[in-house]
Amino acid sequence: MVIAVGDNFRDDDAERRDHIEIEDDGRGFETNRARDFLRSGRVGLASMRERVELASGTFTLRSTPGRGTVVTALIPVDEALVAVPVL
Numbered sequence: 001m002v003i004a005v006g007d008n009f010r011d012d013d014a015e016r017r018d019h020i021e022i023e024d025d026g027r028g029f030e031t032n033r034a035r036d037f038l039r040s041g042r043v044g045l046a047s048m049r050e051r052v053e054l055a056s057g058t059f060t061l062r063s064t065p066g067r068g069t070v071v072t073a074l075i076p077v078d079e080a081l082v083a084v085p086v087l
Contacts, residue, residue: 016077017057025068031061048073 006019038046045061048071052059057075 016079017074018077020073020075021070022072023068023070028063028065028067028069030065031063034061045071 002021002023004019004021004023034045037043049059049061052073052075055075057073060072061069062072063069
């Protein structure tokens with residue numbers, strides 16, 4: 001499993017975003033089955049998506065059977081909440 005976290009990512013509109021990516025080399029799955037998982041009580045992916053969207057971010061899921069899964073979240077940074085370094 002690889003977890004990468006980066007900040008200061010800027011998209012085309014120059015909005016500062018945190019970039020979070022989680023990748024595994026597990027068995028993967030057909031992404032169109034994600035709703036089936038939710039119906040059967042497996043809420044992990046839906047919960048992640050909801051939390052990212054509540055923070056006005058974007059959530060991306062890529063998975064291929066036999067090849068693993070990549071979950072990516074881009075979350076806008078509220079500059080008013082960023083601590084100013086003390087010099």
